[in-house]
Amino acid sequence: xxxxxxxxxxxxxxxxxxxxVVLTWIVQLYYAIADSIHPPSNVEVIDSxxxxxxxxxxxKNLGVKKEEDGSYTVTMVAARYGFYPPMIExxxxxxxxxxxxxxxxxxxxHVPGSNMATMVVPGYVSEVTTAFTKTGDFxxxxxxxxxxxxxYMYAKVRVLAKQ
Amino acid sequence: xxxxxxxxxxxxxxxxxxxIKASGNSLGIWAMRVAFIALVVGLPMGFFQAAERSGLFxxxxxxxxxxxxxxxxxxxxxxxxxxxxxxxxxxxTMAHSINKKAFFGWIGFWVSLVGTLIAAVPMxxxxxxxxxxxxxxxxxxxxxxxxxxxxxxxxxxxVADMLIGFTQxxxxxxxxxxxxxxxxxxxxxxxxxxxxxxxxxxxxFQLIPVSLGLMETLDPGxxxxxxxxTLHAIVYFWLIPAYIVMYTIMPKEAGGRLFSDEMAxxxxxxxxxxxxxxxxxxxxxxxxxxxxxxxxxMFGTFMVAIPTFIxxxxxxxxxxxxxxxxxxxxxxxxxxxxxxxNPVVLAGMLSLLMLTAGGxxxxxxxxxxxxxxxxxxxWVTGHFHLIFGGTTVIMYxxxxxxxxxxxxxxxxxxKTLAVWQLWLYAVGMVVLTGPWHALGLAGQPRxxxxxxxxxxxxxxxxxxxxxxxxxxxxxxxxxxxxxxxxNLCKTASSKIAAxxxxxxxxxxxxxxxxxxxxxxxxxxxxxxxxxxxYMIISYGYPILQFAxxxxxxxxxxxx
Numbered sequence: 149x150x151x152x153x154x155x156x157x158x159x160x161x162x163x164x165x166x167x168x169v170v171l172t173w174i175v176q177l178y179y180a181i182a183d184s185i186h187p188p189s190n191v192e193v194i195d196s197x198x199x200x201x202x203x204x205x206x207x208k209n210l211g212v213k214k215e216e217d218g219s220y221t222v223t224m225v226a227a228r229y230g231f232y233p234p235m236i237e238x239x240x241x242x243x244x245x246x247x248x249x250x251x252x253x254x255x256x257x258h259v260p261g262s263n264m265a266t267m268v269v270p271g272y273v274s275e276v277t278t279a280f281t282k283t284g285d286f287x288x289x290x291x292x293x294x295x296x297x298x299x300y301m302y303a304k305v306r307v308l309a310k311q
Numbered sequence: 312x313x314x315x316x317x318x319x320x321x322x323x324x325x326x327x328x329x330x331i332k333a334s335g336n337s338l339g340i341w342a343m344r345v346a347f348i349a350l351v352v353g354l355p356m357g358f359f360q361a362a363e364r365s366g367l368f369x370x371x372x373x374x375x376x377x378x379x380x381x382x383x384x385x386x387x388x389x390x391x392x393x394x395x396x397x398x399x400x401x402x403x404t405m406a407h408s409i410n411k412k413a414f415f416g417w418i419g420f421w422v423s424l425v426g427t428l429i430a431a432v433p434m435x436x437x438x439x440x441x442x443x444x445x446x447x448x449x450x451x452x453x454x455x456x457x458x459x460x461x462x463x464x465x466x467x468x469x470v471a472d473m474l475i476g477f478t479q480x481x482x483x484x485x486x487x488x489x490x491x492x493x494x495x496x497x498x499x500x501x502x503x504x505x506x507x508x509x510x511x512x513x514x515x516f517q518l519i520p521v522s523l524g525l526m527e528t529l530d531p532g533x534x535x536x537x538x539x540x541t542l543h544a545i546v547y548f549w550l551i552p553a554y555i556v557m558y559t560i561m562p563k564e565a566g567g568r569l570f571s572d573e574m575a576x577x578x579x580x581x582x583x584x585x586x587x588x589x590x591x592x593x594x595x596x597x598x599x600x601x602x603x604x605x606x607x608x609m610f611g612t613f614m615v616a617i618p619t620f621i622x623x624x625x626x627x628x629x630x631x632x633x634x635x636x637x638x639x640x641x642x643x644x645x646x647x648x649x650x651x652x653n654p655v656v657l658a659g660m661l662s663l664l665m666l667t668a669g670g671x672x673x674x675x676x677x678x679x680x681x682x683x684x685x686x687x688x689x690w691v692t693g694h695f696h697l698i699f700g701g702t703t704v705i706m707y708x709x710x711x712x713x714x715x716x717x718x719x720x721x722x723x724x725x726k727t728l729a730v731w732q733l734w735l736y737a738v739g740m741v742v743l744t745g746p747w748h749a750l751g752l753a754g755q756p757r758x759x760x761x762x763x764x765x766x767x768x769x770x771x772x773x774x775x776x777x778x779x780x781x782x783x784x785x786x787x788x789x790x791x792x793x794x795x796x797x798n799l800c801k802t803a804s805s806k807i808a809a810x811x812x813x814x815x816x817x818x819x820x821x822x823x824x825x826x827x828x829x830x831x832x833x834x835x836x837x838x839x840x841x842x843x844x845y846m847i848i849s850y851g852y853p854i855l856q857f858a859x860x861x862x863x864x865x866x867x868x869x870x
Contacts, residue, residue: 197863
């Protein structure tokens with residue numbers, strides 16, 4: 149019968165590491181469920197070549213809309229090399245839902261210091277919901293290589309004080 | 312620890328037939344020569360990128376050159392250096408540990424080399440600036456994809472070679488444990504087989520047909536999902552040879568014993584199982600996969616902590632044995648007693664330090680909810696340079712210092728130079744990646760050639776202080792890379808014969824050399840089926856969904 153030697157100290161070590169792994173699982177699971185923190189994952193397809201022919205992503209319908217429940221919906225298009233519209237204004241500490249689609253290639257967006265971040269994959273609509281906690285002007289930066297003009301792709305988010 | 316009684320017996324030197332030795336040495340050194348040429352070409356590109364994007368040298372700035380350089384740097388270091396090093400190390404290991412000759416041998420080497428050269432042309436001429444992660448629907452020249460595919464196909468011959476040798480040896484030695492070093496390299500080969508299927512499917516069924524105009528559109532969601540299949544496990548394909556050096560070479564070089572042969576096997580088996588089916592932590596912010604699948608992959612991602620910490624424990628315990636045998640006393644006294652002038656020992660210590668730092672950073676990236684703060688920022692670049700450049704490649708360098716005298720028969724040109732080189736490399740890596748972590752937290756994106764966000768001067772100004780450090784760190788790494796190559800070249804052309812100890816290939820012996828090990832730690836059959844089942848669970852539906860969610864095709868674009 150073959151046996152394996154595990155040093156008693158190493159056994160304790162493995163138990164400790166196993167406990168840490170389980171704790172990290174529990175913490176992440178807790179926040180995912182209790183605070184409903186999920187990454188953008190809406191699995192919604194769209195024809196990137198025909199964005200302008202859809203109702204939602206037609207140029208005249210892009211921008212910020214206030215919903216009846218007081219929250220805001222922002223509709224944007226990512227296309228080489230900008231986000232459209234190039235500036236959005238939303239109030240602080242208010243639920244903001246961003247829906248964005250790519251007109252051409254892969255893009256990504258991130259507003260540093262906030263949870264506003266998602267990949268923008270052509271063929272799919274990305275949806276991310278957050279609330280900005282500070283007022284001021286913030287960059288919304290394209291953070292995925294989208295071509296040789298990628299460096300210049302950014303927009304402005306203006307977070308206003310609540311009226 | 313009462314191990315003195317066993318220490319005098321057993322040796323890690325195996326009988327090797329002359330022709331097998333010649334074949335393993337020759338394949339080994341040629342594959343490693345290619346690997347280190349890739350290193351020495353790729354490192355200055357990294358330095359250029361650091362200098363270019365720092366904004367400190369306006370005359371240097373060129374977006375087109377930057378992204379061609381980034382693509383080439385990534386392919387050379389992440390694909391060419393790693394694949395060729397691992398192939399060479401594997402051929403050498405198979406000859407010296409189980410006395411087996413490669414069946415395909417040079418076929419794999421040449422297919423991979425020709426592939427590399429084919430891919431190099433569009434990369435260097437700026438016709439393939441899609442980064443080494445490909446990024447469809449942006450399309451590169453078809454030669455880039457064909458060349459990259461051949462590089463992988465060549466490595467499949469190596470995978471077959473490792474598994475054939477492993478299986479033959481087991482048949483001839485029923486019931487005996489396969490030597491740990493061969494067990495580990497063979498499970499890495501099997502894992503690479505599984506790993507490479509994802510990117511191979513993407514390239515063969517999507518990128519090559521579209522780049523040749525045979526298909527009009529593709530689904531970038533599917534492409535990204537397939538790439539994620541490869542993207543994390545490939546990191547373990549790179550890392551496992553580094554761990555093999557730590558487990559099977561470093562304890563011997565340090566003058567001690569491997570603390571536990573069985574725990575090493577358990578660690579490698581766990582690295583295998585938890586490598587491939589967990590790639591979705593690269594897709595947390597992607598819209599085409601549902602949250603539940605991401606959560607499932609998160610659970611598996613964190614499991615890798617267990618083999619990592621087992622490795623930390625076993626390797627450090629092995630070093631402690633060596634330190635105490637060399638007269639080290641007290642809780643930490645053994646650390647100072649270690650042979651810090653031995654390149655393998657030094658590299659191992661530095662590697663473990665960088666693994667610890669890089670690993671904690673990785674916990675943030677892998678976190679289901681925290682990744683969003685650092686996704687695609689310089690934090691990620693800092694993380695993987697610490698784990699790959701720091702932890703992994705430094706062990707390749709140590710492995711080369713160990714191997715060159717054995718294969719060439721010449722004494723290492725300068726051990727002192729090697730020690731200085733490793734220190735410079737590690738310090739450079741810390742100086743490079745520390746600021747990147749800070750820049751990432753401050754929101755600086757990765758994969759930009761400049762930061763012209765001039766509507767936000769205060770944001771850009773907050774990044775400025777770190778830019779200079781990044782350039783200094785990168786320059787230290789480049790200099791150390793040249794020191795490394797110089798030392799190897801001087802060794803090869805040296806007239807001084809290696810000492811007997813230097814020329815002998817001897818693997819570390821465990822405190823309890825295994826007489827028999829459980830089947831599960833000596834055979835891959837069960838684990839291979841387990842991987843199959845785990846892959847069906849974690850990638851089955853997420854790939855199948857593309858057959859019915861009806862993504863409209865996306866047309867290819869240039870860049």
